[in-house]
Amino acid sequence: MSPTPQERRAARHQADPNPPAVRRGPSGGRKKPITVDAIVSTAFGIIETEGYAALTMRRLAVALETGPSSLYAHVVNKEDLDELLIGRLSAEIELPEPDPARWREQLVGVCTRLRDQYLRYPGISQAAFAAAPSNLDTLRVSEGMLAIVLAGGVPPQVAAWAVDSLTLYVNAHSLEVSVANSRISRNEDGWVVGRDEMLQRFAALPETFPQTKRYAAELTAGTTTDRFLFTVNLMIDGLPHSQAEPS
Structure with missing residues (x-):
C-alpha cells in the first residue's frame, strides 16, 4: 500500500529531504536535479515576482523545466508545498x-x-x-x-x-x-x-x-x-x- 500524504510528510523528518532526481530530456545532466530545496526556492521566486495567487504546481513545473508529475516525487501536493514554504520562512525567525x-x-x-x-x-x-x-x-x-x-x-x-x-x-x-x-x-x-x-x-x-x-x-x-x-x-x-x- 502506498504511503499516505501524512506519512510522506512525516518521513521527511527522518529522511534526507533533498534526494537527487535524474533529469531526463535533451539537456541531460546540464539541468540541476530536482530537490525539495530547489522546488521551494523556485516557488519563492514565483511568489516574489508574481504573487502567491500565481503559484500552482503546473506553473512551478514550467519554471523548473519539467512536468508536474516530477514534482510529486518530492512534494505530496500543493498543501504540502505550502507547509514547506511557511517552514522555510519560519526557520529564519530568531x-x-x-x-x-x-x-x-x-x-x-x-x-x-x-x-x-x-x-x-x-x-x-x-x-x-x-x-x-x-x-x-x-x-x-x-x-x-x-x-x-x-x-x-x-x-x-x-x-x-x-x-x-x-x-x-x-x-x-x-x-x-x-x-x-x-x-x-x-x-x-x-x-x-x-x-x-x-x-x-x-x-x-x-x-x-x-x-x-x-x-x-x-x-x-x-x-x-x-x-x-x-x-x-x-x-x-x-x-x-x-x-x-x-x-
Whole structure:
C-alpha cells in the first residue's frame, strides 16, 4: 500500500529531504536535479515576482523545466508545498530565550518578525491559513511563542489560545497589506485610496453617520505598522497573568 500524504510528510523528518532526481530530456545532466530545496526556492521566486495567487504546481513545473508529475516525487501536493514554504520562512525567525520580565516585548518582537517574513512574499501568509502546523520549523516558532507567553505567568489554556489568535492576526494583517500593495502596483486607484480621500468621503457622508463624521481623523490615523502594533499589544494586554512584572 502506498504511503499516505501524512506519512510522506512525516518521513521527511527522518529522511534526507533533498534526494537527487535524474533529469531526463535533451539537456541531460546540464539541468540541476530536482530537490525539495530547489522546488521551494523556485516557488519563492514565483511568489516574489508574481504573487502567491500565481503559484500552482503546473506553473512551478514550467519554471523548473519539467512536468508536474516530477514534482510529486518530492512534494505530496500543493498543501504540502505550502507547509514547506511557511517552514522555510519560519526557520529564519530568531526566537529569544523567554524572559518573565520582558515577555510582552519578546512576544511583540516575534509577531513583528513573522509579519516581516510574510510581507517579503506577496500573499504568502494565505498558505498558513486553516493548516495545522506539522513542519518542524513552523512548530519551532509556535513552541517559542508558547514558551514566552507561559513565562509571563499566563495560564496554559489561555496561553495556547493566545498563540493561535496572535498567529491568526499576523497572517490576516499580512494578507491584507499584500492585497492592498498588489492593487496599488496595478494602479487600481479606485480601490486603494489615501487618507485625504478617506477624510473627504467621510465628511460627505449623510448625518445618519454622526460618529464616523465626527471621528474621521481618528478612524484614518496611523500607519499600517501603528495599527499592527496597537492590535498585537491590545491582545497581549488582555491576557490574564499571575507573575509580577517590574514597574
